């Protein structure tokens with residue numbers, strides 16, 4: 001056993017941080033997980049305490065190693081994966097964050113966007129970054145932090161502060177922090193900042209100037225796959241073989257390595273990514289263009305992405321804020337007690353509307369209420385919202401890439417909900433396929449790190465690990481599907497209009 005080797009993945013997500021240990025078959029042999037606090041100081045604001053997250057990393061890594069019964073010397077590499085866009089600024093000397101991290105879901109920058117549009121044509125931003133001008137990405141969040149505290153801006157300009165997304169914050173701490181920690185990120189995470197040029201894969205001076213970001217605050221951009229350094233804490237001497245944003249990690253974990261392959265992950269939000277290979281495909285239907293991964297000095301691979309801000313987050317809201325259910329799993333049980341939504345629709349525009357609408361001012365709506373509607377109908381509408389939002393991005397994907405998917409590979413926590421998976425097959429009108437290992441974010445980070453150090457010889461070896469666990473086929477009457485889609489589209493129109 002002592003001679004057996006493993007790969008570790010550290011998945012720093014929106015609600016929790018997990019460390020998982022994988023063997024050569026891609027089987028998870030141990031997992032340790034801790035949630036962190038969500039701070040909602042004002043409507044639309046969402047914050048995390050980066051120091052709390054680092055202290056959780058320090059707990060879960062040794063727990064997973066000890067649960068697996070492995071010594072650090074048996075772990076050939078770490079893969080770091082993370083919630084993307086969430087913005088942290090910290091002090092280079094003390095190592096302390098200057099304030100709470102602004103989370104990707106946070107909409108505080110909505111008013112600032114008009115100011116930014118006065119400094120640079122939004123079309124120019126999209127041409128350089130593949131992203132629409134919206135507060136989802138890190139650049140506006142960082143500018144907000146610098147604009148709202150003169151002292152922070154002055155210190156940032158003097159080179160005393162560092163910016164990073166969660167991958168940078170964690171990697172800097174893992175590699176020594178104030179004692180020589182590496183200030184790095186990777187191309188997938190950097191492609192979410194609105195500061196990186198998609199073609200040069202470097203920080204873009206025009207964008208830095210428009211968003212008023214001092215260059216000295218930014219991490220160095222590295223490739224996704226390739227050893228960046230070695231850990232110092234909380235276990236010493238393990239190579240960090242990969243850094244990869246969580247949605248790109250799940251594309252990799254689904255072994256969707258080739259152009260034309262796609263996946264959709266259902267977590268807090270839901271994210272449909274289509275691998276476009278080495279081609280930078282520009283969307284004209286509300287999708288974003290992002291980096292899928294880059295191996296060493298090879299050309300980068302890109303993806304088209306349909307980002308949906310709220311999927312599982314709506315179920316969590318029903319549990320935590322409404323008290324409609326006690327556990328997330330109960331949403332399925334409750335929804336299954338009725339045959340349909342009773343005429344009601346929920347559009348969870350808690351962070352405005354993301355793809356393909358991109359309206360930061362939109363707000364959520366619950367429509368179609370009559371005295372007939374029960375909490376079971378609402379539970380059903382809650383699940384359907386995730387399915388319809390996926391249909392919206394799938395339509396955009398079809399229009400942009402002229403691709404009609406023959407099936408959709410899914411993963412993430414919500415895919416254990418069989419009713420939702422059936423709804424998804426029904427509304428998309430394609431079979432929905434879930435692999436045995438539905439935790440593909442961590443798996444993808446482990447695969448990427450393992451490839452970097454030669455733990456797996458090539459991608460073919462990884463493809464052999466992929467096994468189908470379940471498949472759902474469309475059963476709904478097509479006329480009913482399209483009538484429901486029309487009603488959903490009308491409800492989205494109401495959410496879109498509400499914030500104006």
Ligand code: G3P
Nearest residue numbers: 013014083084267268269
């Ligand atoms: O872009 C945000 C995304 O990376 C968050 O993913 O899985 O933490 O909801 P998740």
